Amino acid sequence: MSKFIDTHLHLLDQRFSGRVPEIIKEAETAGVGLLICNTTVEQEWRQALDLSQRYQTVKTCLGIHPWFSDQVTPGWQNRLAESLDLAGGIGETGLDRLAKPAIKQQERVFIEQLELASHFDKPITIHCVKAWGRLLEILRAHQSLGLKLLLHSFGGSSEIMHQLLDMGAFFSFSAALAAPNRKKLRQVFKTIPLNHLLLETDSPDQYVPELFDNCPVNRKNMPCWMPEIYNFAASLRELTPQQLTDKIWENGQIFTN
Numbered sequence: 001m002s003k004f005i006d007t008h009l010h011l012l013d014q015r016f017s018g019r020v021p022e023i024i025k026e027a028e029t030a031g032v033g034l035l036i037c038n039t040t041v042e043q044e045w046r047q048a049l050d051l052s053q054r055y056q057t058v059k060t061c062l063g064i065h066p067w068f069s070d071q072v073t074p075g076w077q078n079r080l081a082e083s084l085d086l087a088g089g090i091g092e093t094g095l096d097r098l099a100k101p102a103i104k105q106q107e108r109v110f111i112e113q114l115e116l117a118s119h120f121d122k123p124i125t126i127h128c129v130k131a132w133g134r135l136l137e138i139l140r141a142h143q144s145l146g147l148k149l150l151l152h153s154f155g156g157s158s159e160i161m162h163q164l165l166d167m168g169a170f171f172s173f174s175a176a177l178a179a180p181n182r183k184k185l186r187q188v189f190k191t192i193p194l195n196h197l198l199l200e201t202d203s204p205d206q207y208v209p210e211l212f213d214n215c216p217v218n219r220k221n222m223p224c225w226m227p228e229i230y231n232f233a234a235s236l237r238e239l240t241p242q243q244l245t246d247k248i249w250e251n252g253q254i255f256t257n
């Protein structure tokens with residue numbers, strides 16, 4: 001039976017420290033059947049894999065986030081390669097023009113992760129902020145790699161979406177969909193083919209009062225709130241929550257195959 005998927009969250013974030021078993025349990029109780037735990041630095045990889053071995057519902061993406069792309073140490077690519085067999089994918093990686101590391105360094109680290117994703121035939125979770133032109137150039141140059149792309153917390157225009165869709169990309173949306181000032185985002189969301197759509201909390205980031213103030217637990221973004229995101233997204237797509245849940249459950253299997 002299909003369940004909810006939280007396609008992108010950070011269980012190892014310090015804000016969740018000491019509460020991870022409880023957070024996973026609450027999410028499972030809320031009907032979340034798959035949590036894709038993303039990592040941002042090498043130091044998180046081991047712990048992420050441990051979580052995925054302990055909890056059937058947790059899969060991991062191992063990677064280097066663009067914010068930390070200047071902190072890699074020699075041999076990181078080999079150590080990532082050695083760990084990928086047990087991971088659901090690579091991530092989170094990408095390009096961010098607002099981040100401190102030089103864009104050239106971000107690109108180098110990103111491209112190495114694209115190559116590993118191809119070599120190990122794993123999906124790759126991409127973060128992109130104000131670098132769409134360069135991202136598209138790089139992805140086009142690597143199109144022969146047959147990459148399984150996932151744009152997480154997608155915030156690009158309709159035109160960018162179509163260019164990525166031509167490369168077979170998946171798009172994941174967060175609770176930002178419900179923010180009053182994100183009308184354009186909602187318009188793009190409504191036009192994405194259902195078989196390329198995913199949803200996420202990006203927790204503990206992205207607290208969206210418009211959606212989460214109805215939630216019974218404390219005022220933080222948590223994976224147990226996935227049902228709220230599904231309900232909101234289903235209403236935008238004029239689908240029943242069950243129809244959307246079934247479709248997204250199918251799409252999310254890119255992380256389990």
Ligand SMILES: [Zn+2]
Pocket residue numbers: 008009010038092202
């Ligand atoms: Zn993230």
